[in-house]
Amino acid sequence: MANQKIETLCVQAGYTPKNGEARVLPIYQSTTFKYSSSDAMGRLFDLEDSGYFYTRLQNPTNDAVAAKICALEGGVAAMLTSSGQAANFYAVMNIAQAGDHIVCASALYGGTYNLYAHTIRKMGVEATFVDPDCTEEELSAAFRDNTKAVFGESISNPSLVVLDFEKFAKAAHEHGVPFIVDNTFATPINCRPFEWGADIVTHSTTKYMDGHATSVGGAIVDSGNFDWDAHADKFPGLTTPDETYHGIIYTKKFGKGAYITKATAQLMRDLGSIQSPQNAFLLNIGLETLHLRVPRHCENALAAAKYLKSHDKVAWVNYPGLEGDKYYEAAQKYMPNGTCGVITFGLKGGRDASIKMMDSLQLIAIVTHVADARSCVLHPASHTHRQMNDQELIEAGVQPDLIRFSVGIENIDDIIADLDQAINKAFN
Numbered sequence: 332m333a334n335q336k337i338e339t340l341c342v343q344a345g346y347t348p349k350n351g352e353a354r355v356l357p358i359y360q361s362t363t364f365k366y367s368s369s370d371a372m373g374r375l376f377d378l379e380d381s382g383y384f385y386t387r388l389q390n391p392t393n394d395a396v397a398a399k400i401c402a403l404e405g406g407v408a409a410m411l412t413s414s415g416q417a418a419n420f421y422a423v424m425n426i427a428q429a430g431d432h433i434v435c436a437s438a439l440y441g442g443t444y445n446l447y448a449h450t451i452r453k454m455g456v457e458a459t460f461v462d463p464d465c466t467e468e469e470l471s472a473a474f475r476d477n478t479k480a481v482f483g484e485s486i487s488n489p490s491l492v493v494l495d496f497e498k499f500a501k502a503a504h505e506h507g508v509p510f511i512v513d514n515t516f517a518t519p520i521n522c523r524p525f526e527w528g529a530d531i532v533t534h535s536t537t538k539y540m541d542g543h544a545t546s547v548g549g550a551i552v553d554s555g556n557f558d559w560d561a562h563a564d565k566f567p568g569l570t571t572p573d574e575t576y577h578g579i580i581y582t583k584k585f586g587k588g589a590y591i592t593k594a595t596a597q598l599m600r601d602l603g604s605i606q607s608p609q610n611a612f613l614l615n616i617g618l619e620t621l622h623l624r625v626p627r628h629c630e631n632a633l634a635a636a637k638y639l640k641s642h643d644k645v646a647w648v649n650y651p652g653l654e655g656d657k658y659y660e661a662a663q664k665y666m667p668n669g670t671c672g673v674i675t676f677g678l679k680g681g682r683d684a685s686i687k688m689m690d691s692l693q694l695i696a697i698v699t700h701v702a703d704a705r706s707c708v709l710h711p712a713s714h715t716h717r718q719m720n721d722q723e724l725i726e727a728g729v730q731p732d733l734i735r736f737s738v739g740i741e742n743i744d745d746i747i748a749d750l751d752q753a754i755n756k757a758f759n
C-alpha cells in the first residue's frame with residue numbers, strides 16, 4: 332500500500348512478516364549469521380551482495396527499525412547508531428575529514444556543541460557557529476572553500492529556537508553542500524525536514540522516539556536528494572574509489588544509497604557505534620505510539636506554558652507553540668501541528684529560586700533526560716551545559732537561570748499542581 336499516513340507507518344512500517352512468521356519484529360540477538368559456502372560470505376565482505384554477516388555492520392532487527400524511521404522521515408536509506416551523539420558524529424565525518432570545515436547554527440544541544448566545537452576539531456575538522464537568526468549575508472560569509480556541510484536542530488535543545496529551514500537550506504545548496512538537520516525534538520510527527528530542503532536527518536532516538544527512557548540510541552536518514560556527483564571534488568569519499576573495498580565508488584555502485592552505505596561500510600565497520608538489537612526492539616515499540624504521544628506532549632506543554640506565562644513569580648517562558656513566542660511564527664510555518672513537549676522558563680528570583688523550585692518538585696523529577704513520558708526538569712547551566720562558560724552559554728541560547736521542563740503525558744492538572752506548589756515553596 333503506497334502513501335500510507337504517518338500513524339500507519341509508526342505502527343507498521345519496516346517489518347512485514349511472511350506467512351507463519353512472528354507478528355512482532357523479533358530481536359535477532361545474534362552477532363553472526365551462517366552461510367553455506369565460503370564464496371557466499373566473501374561476496375558480502377566485498378559489498379557485492381547484500382546480506383547479514385556480523386551485527387556490527389548490519390542486523391535484521393536494527394534494519395527493520397531503521398526502515399521505519401526512514402519511512403517516517405520520507406527518506407531513501409537509514410541506519411541506527413548507538414546514540415544520538417554517534418549519529419551526529421557519523422553524519423558529519425562521513426563527508427568531512429581533516430582539513431575540512433562545517434557551518435552550524437549555534438543553538439545546539441550541549442553534547443553536539445562539544446562534539447563539533449572541540450572533539451572533531453582535534454580530528455582536524457573545524458566548525459563555525461552562526462547565530463540561527465543571522466541574515467543570509469552573515470550565513471553566507473561563514474562558508475569557506477573547504478566547507479562540507481551545514482548543521483542545525485529543527486528545534487534546539489534546550490534553547491527552543493525553531494530553525495529557519497529555508498534560509499539554511501538555501502545557503503547550503505548555494506555552496507554545494509548538504510544540509511543536515513537533527514530532528515530529535517520536533518520528530519517526524521510534527522516536522523519533516525526533507526520537505527523543507529534538508530538532505531540528511533539525524534535523531535537521538537533516546538528522546539521521543541523511544542519515549543519511555545529505556546534505550547539510548549540514534550539514527551541517520553538520507554533523503555537521497557543531494558547530488559554528490561555534481562560536487563564530486565568536495566566529496567571524494569563518495570565519488571572516488573574506496574581501496575578498502577577493492578576500489579568501489581559509492582555513488583556509482585549504490586546510487587541514492589551511497590551515503591548510508593558508506594557510513595555503514597566504513598564508519599560503523601571501523602568505529603562500531605552500533606545499537607544493540609535489544610534496544611532497537613524497545614525503540615520500535617516506542618515508535619508504534621509516537622503519533623499518539625507527541626500530540627499529547629504538545630497539548631500538555633502548551634497548557635503548562637500558559638500557566639507559567641500567567642504566573643506572577645515567573646520571569647519568562649519560552650515555548651515555540653505559545654502565541655507571542657519569538658519563534659511562534661516559524662513554528663506555525665514549519666510545524667503547524669505542534670512543536671515539542673519541552674518548555675524553558677526562569678523564575679523572578681533568578682538562578683537560586685530556580686534551583687529551590689526544582690528541589691521542591693514532587694511529581695516532576697530532576698533527571699538528565701528530556702522527552703519521555705514522565706515529566707522532568709533540568710538546570711542546563713548546572714548539568715548538561717556545565718562545561719560551557721557564560722559567553723558560550725549565551726551563544727547557545729541558554730540563560731543561567733533557565734529551567735528545562737520536559738512536559739510528560741500525565742494528566743495536566745497534576746503537572747500544574749506540582750509546579751504550583753513548588754513555585755510557592757521557592758518564594759517562602
Ligand SMILES: *Cc1c(COP(=O)(O)O)cnc(C)c1O
Pocket residue numbers: 414415416417419440442443484487488513515516534535536537538547548549
Ligand atoms: C539528546 C540529544 C542528542 C544526543 O543524543 P544521545 O542519544 O543522548 O547521544 C543530540 N541532539 C539532540 C537535539 C538531543 O536532544
